[in-house]
Structures are given as structure tokens and as C-alpha cells.
Amino acid sequence: MRKIPVYAHPAAGWPALISSTRKLMDYKAFLRGSISVLHSNQPKGGFDCPGCAWPDHKSHKAIDVCENGIKVIASETMSTRADAAFFAKHTVTALQGWSGYELEHSGRLSEPLYYDAAQDRYLAISWEDAYVCIAEQLQQLDSPDEALFYTSGRVTNEPAFMFQLFVRCFGTNNLPDCSNMCHEPTSVMLGKQLGVGKATVVLEDFEQAKLIMLFGQNPATNHPRMLEMLAHAHKQGCRIIAINPMREQGLSKFRNPQKPTHMAAGQSDEMVDEVIQVQIGGDVALLTGLAKWLTKNDRINSDFIENQTSGYDALDTWLRQQSWTDVERGCGISKAEIINLAKLVADSPATICTWGMGITQHVQGEDNVAMITNLLLLMGMIGIDGAGASPVRGHSNVQGDRTMGIHERPKQSLLDSLERVFKHPMPQEHGLDVIAGAKALMQGTIKAFISMGGNYAVAAPDKSAIQNALTDTQLNVFVATKLNETMLYPGKNNLILPCLGRTERLMTVKGEQFATIEDSMCQVVPTQGRLEPISETLKSEAQIVADMATHVLGSESSIPWQAMSTDFDIVRDYIAEAIDGFENFNQRIRAAERGFHLYHPARHRVWNTDSGKAQFEVPQYPITYVAAQMAQTTSTYQHHIKDSKNSNNNQNPEQKVWQLTSVRSHDQFNTMIFGFQDRYRQTDRRDVLFMHPDEMSRLGWQKGDQVLVSRQDSKDQQRTLGPLILTEMDIAANAVATYYPECNDLIDLDSHAPDSRTPAYKSVTVVLERIHQGSIASSA
Ligand SMILES: Nc1nc2c(c(=O)[nH]1)N[C@H]1C(S)=C(S)[C@@H](COP(=O)(O)OP(=O)(O)OC[C@H]3O[C@@H](n4cnc5c(=O)[nH]c(N)nc54)[C@H](O)[C@@H]3O)O[C@H]1N2
Numbered sequence: 001m002r003k004i005p006v007y008a009h010p011a012a013g014w015p016a017l018i019s020s021t022r023k024l025m026d027y028k029a030f031l032r033g034s035i036s037v038l039h040s041n042q043p044k045g046g047f048d049c050p051g052c053a054w055p056d057h058k059s060h061k062a063i064d065v066c067e068n069g070i071k072v073i074a075s076e077t078m079s080t081r082a083d084a085a086f087f088a089k090h091t092v093t094a095l096q097g098w099s100g101y102e103l104e105h106s107g108r109l110s111e112p113l114y115y116d117a118a119q120d121r122y123l124a125i126s127w128e129d130a131y132v133c134i135a136e137q138l139q140q141l142d143s144p145d146e147a148l149f150y151t152s153g154r155v156t157n158e159p160a161f162m163f164q165l166f167v168r169c170f171g172t173n174n175l176p177d178c179s180n181m182c183h184e185p186t187s188v189m190l191g192k193q194l195g196v197g198k199a200t201v202v203l204e205d206f207e208q209a210k211l212i213m214l215f216g217q218n219p220a221t222n223h224p225r226m227l228e229m230l231a232h233a234h235k236q237g238c239r240i241i242a243i244n245p246m247r248e249q250g251l252s253k254f255r256n257p258q259k260p261t262h263m264a265a266g267q268s269d270e271m272v273d274e275v276i277q278v279q280i281g282g283d284v285a286l287l288t289g290l291a292k293w294l295t296k297n298d299r300i301n302s303d304f305i306e307n308q309t310s311g312y313d314a315l316d317t318w319l320r321q322q323s324w325t326d327v328e329r330g331c332g333i334s335k336a337e338i339i340n341l342a343k344l345v346a347d348s349p350a351t352i353c354t355w356g357m358g359i360t361q362h363v364q365g366e367d368n369v370a371m372i373t374n375l376l377l378l379m380g381m382i383g384i385d386g387a388g389a390s391p392v393r394g395h396s397n398v399q400g401d402r403t404m405g406i407h408e409r410p411k412q413s414l415l416d417s418l419e420r421v422f423k424h425p426m427p428q429e430h431g432l433d434v435i436a437g438a439k440a441l442m443q444g445t446i447k448a449f450i451s452m453g454g455n456y457a458v459a460a461p462d463k464s465a466i467q468n469a470l471t472d473t474q475l476n477v478f479v480a481t482k483l484n485e486t487m488l489y490p491g492k493n494n495l496i497l498p499c500l501g502r503t504e505r506l507m508t509v510k511g512e513q514f515a516t517i518e519d520s521m522c523q524v525v526p527t528q529g530r531l532e533p534i535s536e537t538l539k540s541e542a543q544i545v546a547d548m549a550t551h552v553l554g555s556e557s558s559i560p561w562q563a564m565s566t567d568f569d570i571v572r573d574y575i576a577e578a579i580d581g582f583e584n585f586n587q588r589i590r591a592a593e594r595g596f597h598l599y600h601p602a603r604h605r606v607w608n609t610d611s612g613k614a615q616f617e618v619p620q621y622p623i624t625y626v627a628a629q630m631a632q633t634t635s636t637y638q639h640h641i642k643d644s645k646n647s648n649n650n651q652n653p654e655q656k657v658w659q660l661t662s663v664r665s666h667d668q669f670n671t672m673i674f675g676f677q678d679r680y681r682q683t684d685r686r687d688v689l690f691m692h693p694d695e696m697s698r699l700g701w702q703k704g705d706q707v708l709v710s711r712q713d714s715k716d717q718q719r720t721l722g723p724l725i726l727t728e729m730d731i732a733a734n735a736v737a738t739y740y741p742e743c744n745d746l747i748d749l750d751s752h753a754p755d756s757r758t759p760a761y762k763s764v765t766v767v768l769e770r771i772h773q774g775s776i777a778s779s780a
């Protein structure tokens with residue numbers, strides 16, 4: 001096997017600090033950004049870092065932030081402005097040619113803008129005129145269901161609650177949000193199996209765990225503050241196993257930026273004991289192998305299964321039907337290796353399973369979550385210290401937004417509560433999620449698109465088709481901090497409404513306000529920006545929602561929108577009345593330094609499920625699903641080669657079918673591209689295709705070669721990405737990877753998990769074609 005260059009430094013540590021400080025400099029945000037960093041995740045009067053949803057560490061006295069957080073803060077605190085003067089220089093057509101990186105660096109949006117088609121430019125507009133336009137357009141719709149209201153997970157609880165209330169008072173449940181593309185399979189499946197679709201662990205559990213299994217997650221890049229917890233657990237003797245097609249270099253060693261002595265002495269902590277390089281989409285098969293061995297050898301917790309669960313017999317029957325050959329074929333891991341891992345699971349008195357997008361973003365996303373939960377249930381690992389389910393969410397308040405009612409499929413109990421509290425009828429029909437919303441846009445049945453943050457078209461599959469569809473609407477409205485590509489495909493009326501960021505002071509006639517968020521472990525914490533807003537013209541998201549509601553709903557609404565937007569205590573009092581678990585919200589959020597934990601019944605072995613027990617679930621798809629997809633594509637491809645007169649047939653076509661996954665770097669936050677570096681993966685460009693060097697040799701290809709990636713979509717249309725530069729990576733055979741979001745035109749809207757409908761971003765069967773031989777060096 002050829003040696004793969006490895007990233008020899010520990011994760012975090014000096015390179016991370018240098019990289020992030022450089023980012024503050026790049027953004028000319030040094031002073032504003034540095035002040036903000038000091039206030040991030042601090043108990044009193046600080047703001048919750050918008051970088052990710054990992055909880056605050058209680059022990060921190062000084063700075064609790066990481067590379068990721070610093071970059072997100074730098075992006076928000078930059079002093080450059082994308083104002084009317086900026087747009088006077090650039091037409092929208094010209095801006096369409098800009099990259100995500102260039103748009104991200106254009107500056108903070110700082111005044112309300114409307115698109116003028118005659119000049120092909122964004123021009124300044126007054127807030128009042130913007131609201132009048134929104135009201136006119138929304139009131140003209142034949143039905144409220146012709147409008148789509150998207151939310152991205154940065155939005156804090158108070159404005160999120162107001163937003164869903166406004167949308168429902170307007171008359172629709174069309175409330176897709178970024179969860180639809182992210183952890184929705186988790187929410188759906190954990191809800192079914194445990195009664196609540198959220199993590200059962202709290203941070204302290206990581207201190208007592210004896211085995212942590214990290215499924216499809218890359219914390220060094222995406223949740224760097226989690227590394228400290230992992231390193232600490234490892235030091236205490238906890239085994240840590242990563243299940244990932246890629247050997248993510250950032251997971252092997254860790255240098256703690258919170259400990260100056262650690263940094264100065266060049267110390268580092270080991271973290272992961274082993275990486276199981278499962279095939280893309282192979283987690284179900286691996287987990288099936290584990291469960292097969294554990295049940296067959298009676299290494300399960302029978303008491304727990306008997307007293308607390310339902311559905312065991314069906315699972316056991318199904319497990320017996322799965323052959324070891326299919327298990328091995330499905331995950332690419334040998335039976336012997338799976339048994340070794342099963343023994344670790346059997347011997348561990350306290351196991352935590354964490355997971356990220358490598359688990360959820362598949363057609364089998366729900367099956368993956370079901371099998372992780374099944375494993376925890378087989379071992380009785382819910383409701384004891386040091387154990388449980390730990391989905392790790394991305395956006396800092398994506399979980400809270402859902403709790404606040406941003407949901408296209410609301411529970412009846414939520415609608416009933418809202419009707420009771422606000423004495424206003426709520427729409428009963430379920431609304432559109434991200435995928436259905438995008439399709440409706442394309443069909444022309446959505447005539448108004450309103451987004452509370454985010455970059456809908458670019459984050460979703462089928463980017464170009466969505467952008468195209470947005471040009472046919474009557475109204476598009478973007479409440480946002482930064483310019484992005486979704487805003488560059490204007491409808492007949494098109495508005496950008498700039499809002500305050502998380503780091504900025506929110507002053508109203510009632511004084512300074514703080515908001516709240518809910519982290520990935522159900523802790524509700526306060527967040528309060530400290531910086532002066534970059535422009536006096538900015539409004540808070542809550543104010544913008546209140547103003548839209550006042551204009552759109554008019555005198556029909558008896559809800560005190562304006563009072564809510566100026567005094568968040570009023571919003572919190574309504575939340576306390578309408579949302580379960582928020583009783584005495586205002587008192588409780590002030591009583592403890594770091595807020596409060598929302599009651600999670602499964603932690604107490606109370607199961608709010610249909611059966612009243614924790615529920616085993618049998619996967620819906622065959623465990624060889626991906627292998628079968630690849631075999632089918634290979635056979636289609638072979639026919640194609642045979643039929644093609646011009647084909648160059650000196651290579652075995654079978655070798656060219658691959659499974660593609662998409663990942664993030666530390667120089668981006670989702671679609672916001674801060675830079676091109678990924679030091680853990682040793683590249684300084686984003687147009688790369690990661691492949692194992694042994695696989696390159698097998699094909700006679702080399703690093704630096706240019707490759708086209710293509711696939712037939714569900715409508716038999718050919719989609720092509722590239723050329724991408726072949727780059728070496730320790731990644732499973734058959735697997736290749738590239739960066740999100742640049743690959744999103746390769747992905748269509750029809751390939752998704754069945755119930756949660758999360759797109760299969762992490763698992764796309766593709767054909768590779770080399771078009772140019774090795775002229776471009778691939779790494780830094
Ligand atoms: N720096 C930075 N931080 C972020 C973000 C960002 O863009 N940049 N985004 C935020 C958001 S919204 C989210 S949701 C989180 C995402 O955080 P993560 O869940 O860590 O996200 P990804 O980088 O998309 O992918 C995670 C891992 O899944 C692996 N993987 C791919 N396919 C499979 C598979 O089939 N099986 C298994 N087991 N693993 C697989 C990939 O190799 C990768 O290591 O991060 C948040 N934090």
C-alpha cells in the first residue's frame with residue numbers, strides 16, 4: 001500500500017489560532033472580532049458563538065471559542081459593507097459570475113435594497129417602502145400556501161417564535177428549514193424510537209463514558225470545541241472509535257487552545273484509538289453486523305430490553321435473515337474486524353454514540369439512525385450516566401428553531417397551543433419542506449419566497465434549477481447579514497433586508513435585549529451581542545418580523561407584534577405559555593449562569609412513543625443498498641461503453657464507478673466560503689476530488705490529474721461536475737469525496753431519505769473520467 005502524506009500536527013493548537021487570526025485580519029475585523037471572541041460563550045452578558053451547536057463547556061474561565069467560531073465571528077464582524085455604493089459598481093448579472101468566496105467577502109449587508117430590473121442593480125429602498133411592497137405582494141396571492149418561508153438555524157429563539165407565528169397567522173405551514181437538509185433523519189427516527197428527536201446525553205456524560213463511537217462526523221473541522229471533551233475522555237481511559245470512510249487527520253491528535261501551558265510546551269493529546277473505514281453508505285451494514293454478533297452471543301442487556309423496549313423480536317428475526325456476506329459487502333469491513341468492535345461494545349459499561357452528516361445525508365439516513373439507536377437499546381445505554389445518543393447539530397440554533405415551532409409538519413398539540421394562546425386560527429394542513437418547496441418553486445405554484453437567513457438555492461440540491469425558478473416569482477425577500485448567490489436571481493419584486501448579527505448589541509426603546517438559543521444537548525442559554533451594529537440602519541430579525549406582520553396582517557391581528565420586538569420578555573412569556581418545557585422561561589433563564597436543560601423524558605426512561613416503550617426499528621432498505629446502486633450503474637455504464645463508437649476501451653469500465661460524498665473544510669461555514677485551505681486534508685484549493693492513492697494506481701491515474709465527475713439523474717439527464725483535481729486521501733476503496741456546496745448541481749431533488757426527506761448529499765453514485773493528465777499540483 002502506498003504511503004499517504006499525513007497531517008503531522010495536532011488538531012487545534014497554533015496552526016488553528018494562526019489560521020483564524022489571519023482570517024480576522026483578512027476581514028479587517030481584528031478589533032471588532034477580537035472583542036467579540038472574548039465575549040463568546042461566556043456566562044453573563046456574552047453571546048452564544050454562532051459557529052456551531054456544541055454546548056458551552058462549564059469549566060471555562062477565559063475564552064471558549066475555537067478556530068471555527070473565530071472565523072464565523074470574523075465574517076460577521078467585518079467592517080466592509082455591501083451597501084448601495086457597492087451595488088452601484090456591480091450589476092446583478094456581473095455578481096452572478098462571482099464565486100462564493102468573493103460574495104462572502106463583499107461585506108456586511110447594511111441597508112435595505114430592492115432589485116431594479118431596468119438597471120440590473122440593487123438600489124436602496126426605505127424600510128417602509130419595502131414592507132409596503134411585501135404586504136401588497138403577499139396579500140395578492142390566491143392562497144397563503146403560495147408563499148414559502150425558509151429559516152436557517154442561526155436565528156435565535158425569540159425571533160424564530162415570532163416568525164413561525166407570523167407565518168401561521170398569515171395562513172400557511174410552509175416553513176421549510178435547514179434541518180430538512182441536515183439532522184432531520186435524526187429528529188424523525190429518535191422521535192419514533194425514544195419519543196423525543198433530540199440528544200439524550202448532556203456534556204457531563206462525556207466525562208463518564210467508557211466508549212465513544214463517532215459516526216460520520218468530523219469534529220476537528222466542524223465542532224472543534226468537542227475535541228477538548230474527546231481528548232479529556234480519552235485521557236480518562238475512554239476508548240474512542242471513529243466510523244468514517246475518511247481517516248480525518250484532525251482526529252488523531254489534539255492541542256488544547258484553552259490551556260496556554262499545553263500550547264507553549266507543544267504538548268498534544270491522543271484522541272481516536274481506531275478508525276473503521278466503512279464504505280460510503282455502509283453504516284447500516286456495519287451496525288447490523290455488530291447487532292448480529294451481540295444478539296447471537298447473548299451479550300445484550302436482556303433486563304432493559306424486556307422492561308423498557310418494544311419490537312425486539314422483529315429486529316432479531318430481521319438480524320438473523322441478514323447474511324455475513326451481505327454485511328461485509330455492505331460496509332467493506334471484515335467479519336473479524338466487526339466482531340472485535342462488537343466485543344468492545346459488549347464490554348463497555350457506558351457507551352455514547354455521536355453522529356453527524358455522514359449518517360443522516362443518505363437515502364438510508366433514517367435506517368442509519370435507527371440502527372445506532374437499536375445498538376444503544378440492545379445494550380441498555382439510554383437513561384444511565386455516561387451513555388446515550390448524541391447527534392451533533394450544526395447551526396448554533398437549528399435545534400431551538402424547531403422547538404420554537406419552525407416546522408412544516410407541526411404537531412397538532414403545537415397548533416392547538418398557539419390557537420389557545422393567541423386566539424387566532426392556525427392552518428391545519430402540513431406545509432412544504434425544502435425539497436417539496438424547491439419543486440413547487442420550479443412548478444410555479446410558489447409565488448413568494450421569504451427567507452430568514454440561509455442560502456436556500458446553494459445549500460439545496462439542484463441549485464441552478466432553483467435559482468432559475470426564483471426569477472419567476474412575484475416576490476423574494478431575504479432577511480440576511482451577508483450577500484449570497486440565492487439573492488442574485490431576482491423575482492419580479494426582490495428585497496434584501498439587512499439584519500443585526502449575533503455579535504451586535506440589540507438596543508430597543510425598552511433597553512438592551514438578550515435572546516436565547518438551544519444547543520445540541522437541549523440546554524437553553526442566553527445570548528447577548530456586545531458590538532455596536534455596523535450600520536444604524538440595521539434592524540433586528542424580531543423587528544423585521546414584527547414590521548412584516550404589522551403590514552401584512554394589518555388590523556386583523558390583535559397580537560402585540562411591536563411590543564414583542566422591543567421587549568423579548570414578552571416573547572418569552574408567550575413561549576412559556578405555548579411551548580412545552582418553557583414554563584417560567586424568564587425566571588429560569590435568569591436564575592442559572594448557563595440557562596437550563598429542557599426536560600428529556602428518555603433520560604429518565606420515560607418513553608413518549610406510540611408503544612409507551614423504547615422502540616426497536618427494522619431498516620427499510622437492504623443493507624447492500626449502495627453496493628447494489630453501484631452494480632447497477634456499472635452495468636448501465638458497460639452498456640454505454642459497448643454502444644459508444646468513440647469510446648476509449650483500454651480501461652476496465654467497472655473501475656470507474658464510484659460513490660461520492662461531500663464534506664466541509666475549516667475555511668467555510670456551509671455556503672460561506674472564508675478561504676481555500678484545508679490543512680488537515682493538505683490542500684489549498686476546493687476544486688479537488690479526494691481518492692486513495694492505491695485506487696489511483698489501480699486506474700493508472702495520478703494526483704494532479706483532472707477528472708470529470710458525472711451521473712445520470714432520476715430523469716436520465718446527465719449531470720457533470722468538474723474538472724476536479726485528483727488529490728490523495730486515506731479514504732475507503734470505491735469512495736471519493738469533494739467539497740460542498742460546489743457539487744450541489746450534481747445532486748437532484750429525488751434522492752432522499754423517505755420520511756425525513758433529507759437529500760442524499762453524502763452518497764452519490766458517479767462515473768469518473770480523466771480528461772487531463774497531471775499538470776496541476778494538488779496540494780499546498
Ligand atoms: N468549519 C465548519 N464548521 C461547521 C460547518 C461548516 O461548514 N464549517 N457546518 C455546520 C453544520 S450546519 C453542520 S450540519 C455540521 C456538520 O458537521 P459534520 O457532520 O462533521 O459534517 P461533514 O463535514 O459534512 O461530514 C462529516 C463526515 O462524514 C463522513 N462521511 C461521509 N460519508 C459517510 C458515510 O457514508 N458514513 C460515515 N460513517 N461517514 C461518512 C465524512 O468523511 C466527514 O468526515 O458542522 C457545523 N460546523
Ligand SMILES: Nc1nc2c(c(=O)[nH]1)N[C@H]1C(S)=C(S)[C@@H](COP(=O)(O)OP(=O)(O)OC[C@H]3O[C@@H](n4cnc5c(=O)[nH]c(N)nc54)[C@H](O)[C@@H]3O)O[C@H]1N2
Pocket residue numbers: 152153154155178179181182183357361394395452453454455456458459460479480481482483484499500501502541662663669670671672740741743744761762
Ligand atoms: N452537498 C451538500 N449539501 C449540503 C450539505 C452537505 O453536507 N453537502 N449540508 C446541508 C446542511 S447540514 C445545511 S445546515 C445546509 C445549510 O444551509 P443554509 O443554512 O441555508 O446555509 P448557510 O450557508 O449556513 O447560510 C448562510 C447565509 O446565512 C445568512 N446569515 C448568516 N448569519 C445570519 C444571521 O445571524 N441572521 C440572518 N438572518 N441571516 C444570517 C447570510 O446571508 C449567509 O450568506 O446546507 C446543506 N447542504
Ligand SMILES: [Mo]
Pocket residue numbers: 178181182183393394395
Ligand atoms: Mo447543518
